[in-house]
Amino acid sequence: MSNDSSITLQFSVEREDYIKLFSHSPVIRKLKWFVTFANLVTGILVYVAMQFVEVIFLGNEFKIFNGELMTYSLILFIIFCIYTYRKLRTKTLNRANENFNDIYEGRSYTIEYNIEAAEFLIGNRRRRVPVDSQMEIVKTKRYYFFYWGKSMGRNIFPIPIYGSNDYMNKIDKIMEYIYKEGKVKTRELDE
Template sequence: MNKDTSITLQYSVEKEDYIKLFSHSPVIRKLKWFVTFATLFTGVLIYVTMQLTDVLYYGNKLRIFNEKLIIFSLIVFIIFCIYTFRKSRRKILNQANENYKDIYEGRSFTIEYEIEAAEFLVGNRRKRVPVDSQLEIFKS
């Protein structure tokens, strides 16, 4: 490209930015929903298991709203939630750090901007991205 019609920008990927981007990617968001529903399902399963144990092992009558079991199940559920969400967060951060080390650490990337066309040329394929109201700049 001619220097009068284009501007070349060079940037490097920051570790904190990549970790934030990885943590908010669609796959990770779906994984977080999956973990949330699995944890909720496990909480219900814990309550039902304790209810069955109370009926079969101790010979008590079946009560849907057994206050002691509800409180105990809630406490176990909260502990399980805290453990699960911390463990999944740690796993996500470890994977993001590993990806950053393997792929992006020490590399720099180039973006070219064509002044006349008002478009960015991005990536190896030089995909054209027009500058319009939908373009968002996250960091300058």
């Protein structure tokens, strides 16, 4: 510890763990729901368009639940989902790799938790990230993932849960202070 009012941690981060941090962020999770909803709306619009073609151009009788058209629409919905999820995954991986290269690669990373101000001071520039209602913490087997706000910028960071006894004591103390604040959303991630 640097003094009584702050706790300092120094560690390195693995690329695959940072990619996991990035991929499980609240923004990406919301984006996945949005993509699913957009694909569902697209599937419904395709069904309506095929119904229109069926009735107007082919002169067939109008049926609200046309089995063939529903099957085609469902297949298209699945294809849209597979395509958009792959695109989203590729873009997420590319962005995560870029961020990792900029922030963590080949460097030891320093995070300080200021007890009095209830905030993290991150990196050499000591960027301030407050522990408040905008923060979400996700616990995995190897890391605590911290997300602050709605952006995907540098206000997301991991803290490893493994290390020396001194390091583990510091993490326990930090998490104790954070939980005492009671403002942070937390969840566990099964890997």
